[in-house]
Amino acid sequence: MAQVGNFALILALVVSVYSAVASAVGAQRYDPRLLASAKNALLAATGLISLSVASLLFLLLSHDFGAVYVYQYTSRDLSFPYLISALWAGNSGSLLFWAWLVSLFALVVTIQKRTANRELLPYASSVMMITQAFFLILLVFVTGPFARQTAVPPDGMGLNPMLENPGMILHPPALLAGYVALTVPFAFAIAALLERRLEGWLPTVRRWALFAWLLLGVGNLIGAWWAYVELGWGGYWAWDPVENAGLMPWLVATAFLHSAMMQRRQGMLKVWNMSLIILAFVLAIFGTFLTRSGILSSVHTFGESSMGPFFVVFLGITLVGSFGLIYRRRELLKSETEIESLVSRESTFLLNNWLLVAATFAILLGTMFPLISEVVWRTRIALDASFFNQVGVPLFLAIILLSGLCTLIGWRRASPGSLARNYVLPFLAALVVVVVLMVAGMRQWYAIVGFSILSFVLLAILYDWLRGTRARRRMRRENYFSALWGLVMANRPRYGGYIVHLGILLIALGVTGSSVFATEKEATLKPGEQMTINRYVLTFNGLGYFQTPSREVVTASLSLASGGRPLSEMTAEKYFHRTYEQPVTEVAIRSTPLEDVYVILAGWEADQTTTFSVLVNPLVSWIWFGGAVLVLGGLLAFWPGGTPRTPPEDAEEAAK
């Protein structure tokens, strides 16, 4: 089976390279036969890579420990879903998964019926095949998932028990699929540049960009949730390079989705949009590179890594090639219009774009700084999370504030009178929030500013919906509910977008609450003893111990009470797997909309004296709830149809 998989990869590489070349040459010579053959090659490559994935799955499911990959990441006692997840648990498996997703997306793009931009398809599929070939080269020449060892061990090393969490089944594939989906907009952008067809190609890629954005968002959120419930340090985001690698392309994709609207409406920002697409793609590849090449630990390990140089070359070619192409097409990329006024929706969009890109570069700089300093000053200087928080938080708050400002500002040019009228309600809401919080005794100014911005933006969105609903109700004589429903359904991309904004507000609420007001306390207790944290009293009831076939478990049970009223029983655990050296801490979490009580079993002694680390994290659940809202809004915007023929604002203006 391993030979089949490996041979399929080699063949897929040959076929992909052929398809890339044939597409490009066919497009240049307008040769339909060559193009048809390139398309067939693309289909064949998809089939071959799928065959390779199938054979790796077969090896995993049949416990063939003669295959090194199967030996390293699975064991006999691993359950079915985690056997499947082993496909992306390791280095070469995740690269194979990358290549497979590229081929599937390329297949979808090729067989999709399209009425517009058919001319771009050959070059676009050529770009996708080159990307695919790059990953196949890594798989064939550097790190094959089908390597075999002569001795067949009776059992495998097993999956790291920390990865045995539903997060493992969803988080990596979502993030990887998000990375890969960015290949499609990039491919079409390059095709548009090559074909000199720089009008009207954006609608073709909007849904792919949105798809990628949604997957990256879901991937990051699930990752954060996973870290929160599994890693046992009480937080959900540590500005770890791996996390940053997932966040950066998402931020750039966010910027792109907004600036693309400006190009579609006004023909502006063409070079900027191109650059964002390229940047998003490069960051996606870069993210894979960052996590897989070992460059983060030191320049020296990077020198020893065999995969790193391949990535550097590929990234270099991509950057130089694409920006060179933009430069050569600069005459065709001139803006058709200029922004009319500093006070307009256009300028808030532009400013927001700048801020998103600036935040991305700040994160990139922070992530790469140890490396940069090692190269430049020969000493590694690391930046801790406070760097990212201090730079990121003001930028993200500004971005959120702008999203509220732009909701109620007209396109082109806004009159001062209409601005004052629109903003009065949100502004009052923000003011009321500040006063109420100050009176309630809150003095953390970061939180006060944060909460008032959030309420400003919330009211801005709600006011906009109210206006739209009223106008529709008057025009169609509907009741409020069906008017609102009709309003949302008549322009799903727009209202889906607003629902995403609401999701972001909820996430920001949770992040602000949990980062400013978290309390942490450590306590060493004997059975029967109590500790207090904020308004809670925790009573330690004692340690327990039990065994299962695969592990030994130590449990600590506690009773949580507040104001004399019992709230819940909590059990914090530590697992010791027989096959894996590393223990797994299972935290106990009692979650309410107001706050989470988070208990970590830190250690114990023979006489049952046990140490706990307890955190009270306010508002954390809103992050997960906001995440669900964000996904809902994203899906609404992604769902086909529902775009009005006339731009909505113009229709609204006409209605007035």
Next chain:
Amino acid sequence: MKKRKFLIAGIVLFAAIGFLAVMAFRGAAMYSYTVSELLEKGDAVLGQTVKASGEVAPGSVSYEPDNILKFVITEGGNQLPVVYQGVVPDTFVESNEVTVEGQLDTSGIFQARTIMPKCASKYEPE
């Protein structure tokens, strides 16, 4: 005229972000050494908060009362004894790569404030 307005807005914005980054940098920057590099610096790093990384020496880990953890990290043939108090991350395992953050005291013991084991599944160089 409008272009100039936008240019000025852009410059102000980027200056502000740059300022923000520099301010944040001051509090967040920290030297990061390997065990050998740290020992080479000797007295120069006493009392400075730094990062040090190496491998957790097999057999050196001991859990003591009051949630104190003692272990030795090695790199390039050099050894650094470390003391830490607090929650030990699950990924802290003997022979695994670890980065400790804290200060070297006069007796040559590294007083760690945080320990960050390298997550083997995430960073896997080939």
